[in-house]
Amino acid sequence: MTQRFANPPLVELVAEIRWGEAASAKEGGGNIPFAILGDAFDKHASAVTSALSAIGYGNSERLIPHGFPVPSGVPIVRFTYAGGDDKAGSDQLSSTVLQLGSGLFTVNAVQPYKSWADFSPIVEKGITQLLSTQRGAVSGYTLTLRYVDAFKKELTGDLSHEEFLSEVLGIKISLPDAFGEHATSAKVAIPVIQIVVPLELGQLQMQLADGKIESEPVYLMEIVVHYERQVAPDVAAIMDAFSQGRKIVHDLFLKLTIPLHERMKPIEEAR
Incomplete structure (x- = not known):
């Protein structure tokens, strides 16, 4: 049975991938490693910013200032839709947020969320752009899919x-x-x-x-x-x-x- 609702309780859907040290970080763990990010992250973030701009997500916001200790596996830069991709519905694009951290990439959907069929192409585009910017060899990714109602x-x-x-x-x-x-x-x-x-x-x-x-x-x-x-x-x-x-x-x-x-x-x- 495939079905969606005009009055759904969903408030957020998150498709998340992790790699490196962030892939082994467990939610709720007692010891969360902190690090001062260096040039490697900033260069990667710059490449991701350019790549995501190419698919319409040209608005970026730094969530943790430069030089501050950063917990492993938390979002550091947030990207929102700025226009330029007319192939997907404007409501879905404007209600989707992409986030980058050290070893972390998430695609988040909030209301007005329509369906997985509308959301998954944005996830695919975001991940495609991320993989194209990876600087080092990544053997695999750890995935998490989260629904909040x-x-x-x-x-x-x-x-x-x-x-x-x-x-x-x-x-x-x-x-x-x-x-x-x-x-x-x-x-x-x-x-x-x-x-x-x-x-x-x-x-x-x-x-x-x-x-x-x-x-x-x-x-x-x-x-x-x-x-x-x-x-x-x-x-x-x-x-x-x-x-x-x-x-x-x-x-x-x-x-x-x-x-x-x-x-x-x-x-x-x-x-």
Whole structure:
């Protein structure tokens, strides 16, 4: 089943590749290496800036000033669409951000995100330009695909977070009777829950949380596919790997959110 929605909960989609030391950096690790970047990064960043300008992403912004210590695997330069590529929809181009770090490259989509079919050509173009600028030999890349959804009241109604987890997503939490012997109420709060599932590709992580976006209460759902094996420095191989991960997330999202499909207003296209 291929489908997208006129009122989707998606707030961000990130296709990320890492190489070198950044490829081995784990999220949430206790020791994050810092470095003062030298001429090598600046020369590469200049080459990437020129390459991305050629596909319309000519606006660049340095996120970390020159001379400052930089954590491994964080964005340092951000690129946004400046015009010049009319082959893709202007909404999709203007809502896509490309980022470069030391051993890191990401393509981020925010609203108005349309579909993977519209977004993936931008990912492919960005990666093509990146690979054309690589100064040293890179044996492979570590990939991550991340979806962040925010379910607002228009989708969840008056459901509590616990009711949303159980009645919509089908995730039910059962506590031992020992808790009841001491609790003053039967109501249990579940502000955050994390689920990790092994995949043939690597690992799927889902985190669900009761949160806020711009002061508006939302129920957050982050689905991340971490690829276990490095992918060859080949654009087709990288895009094929991203496509496989996207299919898994797409299938999981559609099945988990069946009770909300009517409110999300389904239309025929790929998510």
